[in-house]
Amino acid sequence: MAVALAPLALSMGEPSGIGPDLILRLFSQRAELRLPPFVVYGNVPFLRARAARLGIEVAFGTPDADFATTLPVLDIDGMVPDNPGAPTALSGKVVMEAIARAVADTLRGATRGLVTAPIHKGVLYSAGFKYPGHTEYLAALCATPGNAPRLPVMMLAHEELRTIPLTIHVPLHEVPGLVTTDLILKTTRIVAHDLRNRFGIAEPRIGIAGLNPHAGEGGTIGRQEVDIIGPAVAALVHEGIAAEGPFPADTLFFPAHWRQYDAVIAMYHDQALIPIKTVAFDEAVNVTLGLPIVRTSPDHGTAFDLAGSGKGSHASFLAAIRLADKMTGGA
Numbered sequence: 001m002a003v004a005l006a007p008l009a010l011s012m013g014e015p016s017g018i019g020p021d022l023i024l025r026l027f028s029q030r031a032e033l034r035l036p037p038f039v040v041y042g043n044v045p046f047l048r049a050r051a052a053r054l055g056i057e058v059a060f061g062t063p064d065a066d067f068a069t070t071l072p073v074l075d076i077d078g079m080v081p082d083n084p085g086a087p088t089a090l091s092g093k094v095v096m097e098a099i100a101r102a103v104a105d106t107l108r109g110a111t112r113g114l115v116t117a118p119i120h121k122g123v124l125y126s127a128g129f130k131y132p133g134h135t136e137y138l139a140a141l142c143a144t145p146g147n148a149p150r151l152p153v154m155m156l157a158h159e160e161l162r163t164i165p166l167t168i169h170v171p172l173h174e175v176p177g178l179v180t181t182d183l184i185l186k187t188t189r190i191v192a193h194d195l196r197n198r199f200g201i202a203e204p205r206i207g208i209a210g211l212n213p214h215a216g217e218g219g220t221i222g223r224q225e226v227d228i229i230g231p232a233v234a235a236l237v238h239e240g241i242a243a244e245g246p247f248p249a250d251t252l253f254f255p256a257h258w259r260q261y262d263a264v265i266a267m268y269h270d271q272a273l274i275p276i277k278t279v280a281f282d283e284a285v286n287v288t289l290g291l292p293i294v295r296t297s298p299d300h301g302t303a304f305d306l307a308g309s310g311k312g313s314h315a316s317f318l319a320a321i322r323l324a325d326k327m328t329g330g331a
């Protein structure tokens with residue numbers, strides 16, 4: 001007899017954002033969408049108020065509640081006003097604790113993977129959040145006595161297009177100093193490992209972008225490609241990783257070229273994320289590689305302009321749930 005899989009964990013995210021709306025909507029459509037069971041890590045009084053605002057009828061229960069009839073919630077006590085589009089630092093501690101509890105339960109196997117609803121970094125900073133974003137926070141939470149600190153790698157994934165920013169939530173002026181051969185080697189090794197082991201790609205092909213226009217034009221528009229990125233690619237090839245580059249980023253993301261690779265590593269956040277959000281905003285999923293747990297997230301943020309309205313697409317959030325399900329032994 002098949003052993004029932006543990007549920008997924010969904011962290012509620014920023015309560016004034018669209019995340020809770022999409023969780024409630026997806027739960028209400030769980031049967032027709034054939035969703036795997038999940039437990040929401042959040043605040044029941046707030047979720048109840050948002051469901052009422054949206055006109056969604058939901059019964060709330062404890063984490064072991066029957067998903068067929070009831071939304072299982074790991075209730076975290078705290079001040080969480082239902083003010084869509086109007087964030088307050090008051091709820092920051094609940095938002096941060098929800099993520100921490102979900103990570104802890106996933107690390108111990110009580111839940112089999114984590115899907116995070118969007119947080120608002122600026123709001124959390126004012127509540128004492130010390131990390132640049134989810135990705136960095138999750139890596140810190142996963143660094144437990146049994147799990148050594150990891151380099152978290154952000155990947156935005158669509159069916160056949162995947163992209164990774166080498167540097168993540170840092171000011172643009174800091175990027176050139178952070179582009180090092182060592183970081184490229186470490187990041188690419190994690191990407192190759194997880195493409196093989198979490199995505200089932202036996203021989204992953206990885207394209208690597210240059211930093212400068214036209215990939216430095218032979219060193220005449222910057223030297224990173226000649227002195228840093230090119231030697232990193234050569235070292236990766238020498239150790240058996242099918243890496244190619246550095247390529248000019250403006251033509252690397254030409255779909256026909258991009259599809260030649262199982263993933264493309266770009267040098268900074270927007271160099272990686274603009275192309276995938278341009279071609280696949282509704283389907284792309286944010287996946288964190290290099291962690292001891294599976295974590296996905298929709299590719300969008302809190303959408304304050306849509307929160308509480310019942311509008312907005314749940315496609316990326318649904319894709320994030322399906323990918324986490326697939327990566328942890330589900331359908």
Ligand SMILES: NC(=O)c1ccc[n+]([C@@H]2O[C@H](COP(=O)([O-])OP(=O)(O)OC[C@H]3O[C@@H](n4cnc5c(N)ncnc54)[C@H](O)[C@@H]3O)[C@@H](O)[C@H]2O)c1
Nearest residue numbers: 117118119120121122297299300301302303305306312313
């Ligand atoms: N996974 C995450 O936690 C995550 C991801 C991205 C951004 N963020 C955070 O979200 C906050 C707002 O970021 P932003 O304004 O750059 O991006 P955003 O994605 O919140 O909004 C950008 C635009 O896309 C639209 N949009 C977003 N989600 C949509 C949906 N589901 N359906 C239809 N339209 C949608 C919004 O209405 C807005 O016009 C920032 O604090 C950012 O750091 C968090």
Ligand SMILES: N[C@H](C(=O)O)[C@H](O)COP(=O)(O)O
Nearest residue numbers: 133134135136286297299300
């Ligand atoms: N950089 C991501 C994006 O723009 O989609 C987003 O901020 C998510 O990153 P975190 O999951 O680390 O918050």
